[in-house]
Amino acid sequence: MAEKTIRFGILGCAEIARKVSRAIKLSPNSTLYAIGSRSVEKASRFASANGFPPSTKIYGSYEAVLDDPDVDAVYVPLPTSLHVRWVVLAAEKKKHVLLEKPVALNVGDLDLMLEACDSNGVQFMDGTMWMHHPRTAKMREFLSDTQRFGHLKSIHSIFAFRANPDFLKNSIRVKPDLDALGALGDVGWYCVRAILWATDYQLPKTVIASHGPIYNEAGVILSCGSSLYWEDGKVATFHCSFLVNTTMDITAVGTNGALHIHDFVIPFQENEASFSAAAESGFTELVTGWEPMPSEHIIVTDLPQEALMVEEFSSLVGSVKGNGSKPEKKWATLSRKTQLVLDAVKASIDRGFEAVEVVG
Amino acid sequence: MAEKTIRFGILGCAEIARKVSRAIKLSPNSTLYAIGSRSVEKASRFASANGFPPSTKIYGSYEAVLDDPDVDAVYVPLPTSLHVRWVVLAAEKKKHVLLEKPVALNVGDLDLMLEACDSNGVQFMDGTMWMHHPRTAKMREFLSDTQRFGHLKSIHSIFAFRANPDFLKNSIRVKPDLDALGALGDVGWYCVRAILWATDYQLPKTVIASHGPIYNEAGVILSCGSSLYWEDGKVATFHCSFLVNTTMDITAVGTNGALHIHDFVIPFQENEASFSAAAESGFTELVTGWEPMPSEHIIVTDLPQEALMVEEFSSLVGSVKGNGSKPEKKWATLSRKTQLVLDAVKASIDRGFEAVEVVG
Known part of the structure; x- marks a missing residue:
């Protein structure tokens, strides 16, 4: 059809x-x-x-x-x-x-x-x-490869950009009555999503926010971070900020491999994007060097990720309209898990950096 | 002379x-x-x-x-x-x-x-x-550039390698009577040094170890991490492990720039090494992309970093021997600061992840 x-x-x-x-x-x-x-x-x-x-x-x-x-x-x-x-x-x-x-x-x-x-x-x-960039699917394949990547053990993510004075004064994203979660909701959202994505959407058991979040005069967060802990020993950290140079990192380290990417939210270029995959990396004992070296993977796209997002959404809507299919629940589930973790980080900050359980 | x-x-x-x-x-x-x-x-x-x-x-x-x-x-x-x-x-x-x-x-x-x-x-x-690779000096120049890098706000470092079963059974680095600090002393040493280096050797005020360190049967740490906090609001995190793929990252984010390196302990190659420097990065609003892109800096070397270390050490020894100069105290000071932070991280682990003050 x-x-x-x-x-x-x-x-x-x-x-x-x-x-x-x-x-x-x-x-x-x-x-x-x-x-x-x-x-x-x-x-x-x-x-x-x-x-x-x-x-x-x-x-x-x-x-x-x-x-x-x-x-x-x-x-x-x-x-x-x-x-x-x-x-x-x-x-x-x-x-x-x-x-x-x-x-x-x-x-x-x-x-x-x-x-x-x-x-x-x-x-x-x-x-x-x-989430809709084909690079994301390729990276997922790597993280799911129990040979090359092994089992995920640690994740680190940063999303930050340096907001200009007008943004810091006037943006809805720093207004307590409009976007009360501030940088945590805006840029931290991506970090939390990245961490959940890397774990294949396993909720952490506990989060402990980092000390020293920075607030504006109205009490809205401009910069913060957190550690996240899973039952099986996985650990993650993230840092998000409106106050530093644009940075968009995911670092995922597994028993056999490691993934690095520095433009996960917005790729450096519209038509292609890359990531670095290290697998079974070793360093030589006597002479300085690595063997094997990490490899760089390039993914070419016809459409920018935002158009692919719209296309995916419309495709699902089309199925509901045309075929009477049920709506796809996956996306609601991902939103909800991301929000649950954000809420726990916010609670940890509000409670003086206590450990907060994430209850699904 | x-x-x-x-x-x-x-x-x-x-x-x-x-x-x-x-x-x-x-x-x-x-x-x-x-x-x-x-x-x-x-x-x-x-x-x-x-x-x-x-x-x-x-x-x-x-x-x-x-x-x-x-x-x-x-x-x-x-x-x-x-x-x-x-x-x-x-x-x-x-x-x-x-x-x-x-x-x-x-x-x-x-x-x-x-x-x-x-x-x-x-x-x-x-x-x-x-510390003795000329890349390290070049990266230091970038971090000290108040225009291009601005002021340091966050640092993340990882050093890990996947120890083989023989290492985990027999290496001195996992024996409580020989190297009782385990992975914290061995690989964590580099992370702490990297963080101190990035801050130009300002001691943090406080450290809080991450939950979930992994120990061997003898109680020696095989994997752990920590957050570090400075009076001026800088934050750092590190993760070190004997149990995951070789990873050697420094990520330093400043108000105007960011530094990324994935082979800081042992460069990928002996004769050249690189780092990525982002300065005044922005992303385009309408079309996906960054402007400007981070730049890659390549440093060529005649001698491997370990030979440059020996050369520097011998040069200082030569000055003491030949000219009657006083020994250079800088290196002792850096060792001592690194050890102080390691000690604080160990204390935080031992005290159930309490905040521990770093007292210089």
Whole structure:
């Protein structure tokens, strides 16, 4: 059966919506159909600045997008504190939901959204783009190779960028009433997801936040980190920050191999990406050197990861619409596990860096 | 004044002594002069297997090496528990000391050695080879560049290798009576030194060991990690292990830049080495990509890092011998700071992962 073209409505004119709108245009099974903002003028300006088709429906409210019967799915880049309201309403209006991260302020809020999606039979996916890069699948193959990689023992991840003064003053991501998790929710989300991904989504038993998180005047986190511990002895650490140079690392070390990547969230280039895989590495005893050397793996892509994300989402939506399939629960599960760990890290910070159990 | 050729005596036939003997041969101001082992036969076999000059003095005890008036300096690759005895005796015999790491079981023991070296006017240096690679100086320049790198905020280091069953059963490095610090002293030493190096040797205020160190049956650490915290908000983490694939990372993140290296202890190749420097990195908003990209810096060397270490040590010894200079205290200071942090990490592990103050 030919795939349906999924008609997207965009809720709001966030900066990230520019990138995802381009991705919807690039995705072969998706189309920009409607945009709603709190004013028609703003929505109209955004649509024309970002090359939306002339036929795009321009609405002066988010409700109007949800009330349009021809909108199949909504992309929700609103501030986190507004997610419950708009995702629940979208689900009730039978719109499938592609939700920007961090998905929620806490897992209780997320569960309200997931229950609404579930009971209304709509697909849910969060906007973690790198999950959809074919490099990610190739790296997963390596981590799952019990010969070359062996068994995972430690993971380290960093995601940071240096926010400019305007961001630190005005961005929704540093406002306690909009994105109360600050850097932990924004950049820390990716670190936690990376760590869970590396473990094949085993929840840690315990997290212990690092001392010395940095806050803004309103008490929102600008920089923090944590250790994570699994029952089987695996350990992970991460560091996330709005205050240092752009850095996007995953280091995963196994009994037989190691994976290194320095651009996991946003690849250095759009059309190809690489990772380093070390397997059975040794060093020579007498003469300085390694044998064998780590190998570099290059993955070429036709579409950027954000378009692949949209394509995957629309494909799932198409199955629900066209075949009456059940929504794919995998993506909701990954969002929920990520949120559970974020919540535990936040709790550890709030409790003076106590060990906090992660309860699935 | 022409540099003197420093005549080395080697105490013992440890595996690492093969590499350092080659380094002494390669170093232009150093010569292999004597070797002592607990048996003449063993010393003789080692000398011929490793291409010592035919004139090398072969001794059946360590004392005999120290009693040879023509030995200028000794290289001490003995098990850590023997360091105090032999380093103090060597210093009393006016021999300069190149000491394999970990230098001591604790800073109290190290101080006995450093005091002996000081009061006898002999040079002390530990055998941390990578400190002497010209790449290390180039990386230091980058970290000190307040424009390109900015101010250091976080550091992560790993040193691990997968020990084979024979090592795990028989190596001195897993024996409580010989190298009681296990992986912390052996591979953790490098991580702690790397972190201190990155901070320009500022001692952390506090360390908190990671949960879940792995021990052998005798209670010696095979794998562990720690977080380190500085007064000014810098944070570091490290992970060291005998149980996973060879991994040698330093990741240093500053306000304006980031440094990555994956072969800091032993470069991938003997004749050249590289590091990655990111400065003022940004990612493009609409199209996937970074601008600017990190840059790769390649440093070519004539001599391997271990020969450069020997050359530097012999040069200092030559100054003491030839010019009556005072021994250079820098190297003792770096050893002592590294040991202080190791001791604090060990104390944190022993106290159930409590925060432990590092008192210089």
